Amino acid sequence: MTAVSGYRQRTFDLHDTEGQLNALHEDGFALIPNVVPPHIVEQARQAIDNLKPFGFDREGATDHYKCVFNRDPFWLQFTDWPGIIELAEASMGSECHIIGQSAWRSHPAHNGWGPHTDRLFVQMPPDMCEDPRFTLPILLCTAHFYLNDIDEELCPTYVIPGSHKSGGPVKPDADGNITYKGRELEPVICKAGDVLFFRCEVWHSGSKNRSADRTRYLLQTHYSNRVVAQQFSPFLDWQFNPEVLSACSPRQRRLLGDHKPGAYD
Numbered sequence: 001m002t003a004v005s006g007y008r009q010r011t012f013d014l015h016d017t018e019g020q021l022n023a024l025h026e027d028g029f030a031l032i033p034n035v036v037p038p039h040i041v042e043q044a045r046q047a048i049d050n051l052k053p054f055g056f057d058r059e060g061a062t063d064h065y066k067c068v069f070n071r072d073p074f075w076l077q078f079t080d081w082p083g084i085i086e087l088a089e090a091s092m093g094s095e096c097h098i099i100g101q102s103a104w105r106s107h108p109a110h111n112g113w114g115p116h117t118d119r120l121f122v123q124m125p126p127d128m129c130e131d132p133r134f135t136l137p138i139l140l141c142t143a144h145f146y147l148n149d150i151d152e153e154l155c156p157t158y159v160i161p162g163s164h165k166s167g168g169p170v171k172p173d174a175d176g177n178i179t180y181k182g183r184e185l186e187p188v189i190c191k192a193g194d195v196l197f198f199r200c201e202v203w204h205s206g207s208k209n210r211s212a213d214r215t216r217y218l219l220q221t222h223y224s225n226r227v228v229a230q231q232f233s234p235f236l237d238w239q240f241n242p243e244v245l246s247a248c249s250p251r252q253r254r255l256l257g258d259h260k261p262g263a264y265d
């Protein structure tokens with residue numbers, strides 16, 4: 001763990017896979033500063049500006065483009081970014097793969113508020129989930145690559161540390177407040193190039209863009225254990241882009257689904 005000033009959550013060195021993995025089990029997420037250098041942050045923002053919507057993409061106050069890895073080999077680097085891929089493999093297995101990759105532009109009218117979990121594979125009482133004899137397996141995670149400095153105005157992601165151990169969905173109390181074990185949703189304030197890697201059961205939310213004229217740029221790479229099916233939009237009409245496939249390293253091909261043959265491997 002590294003103590004970096006200006007962060008509200010604990011942060012981890014990019015290559016501290018063990019510390020990050022422990023954080024996924026304890027807090028439900030790991031915040032990792034200084035992952036993507038400024039020139040690649042800038043290239044990614046420009047590449048998002050050049051995206052054209054198709055299929056289930058949407059544009060408006062929030063522009064949301066799905067499976068961008070299939071549009072240009074540029075995006076492949078965000079599937080196996082050094083340090084991040086080690087955490088994906090340590091948490092979801094050496095045959096883990098991506099189930100999607102989403103690019104966002106959140107303009108001033110964007111309102112992403114809506115506390116949720118991304119997926120609950122099992123539900124159980126909190127005392128069972130919190131029992132130290134039990135470890136909730138990590139099957140699905142998302143890496144947020146932030147492409148701006150994020151402050152309270154620029155739609156930070158919110159998280160409740162430890163809430164993946166609730167064993168269930170987001171549950172407001174009788175007064176409508178959302179807390180878990182006394183902790184509230186807290187904003188992840190961070191820098192351009194930082195990564196928030198979080199598991200699917202943690203209670204989290206997007207939020208409003210309260211700035212006058214700034215747009216948040218975000219890239220999400222969604223990972224899962226191999227047993228979780230890939231969900232590539234536009235689904236039935238999905239076709240791999242040959243230019244992207246031919247640019248892949250063997251590891252990137254595996255992340256796109258080129259696994260060892262065998263249903264249980």
Ligand SMILES: O=C(O)CCC(=O)C(=O)O
Pocket residue numbers: 112118155156157158204205206207
């Ligand atoms: O916009 C954000 O920061 C959060 C996005 C989110 O919650 C999600 O994609 O599940």
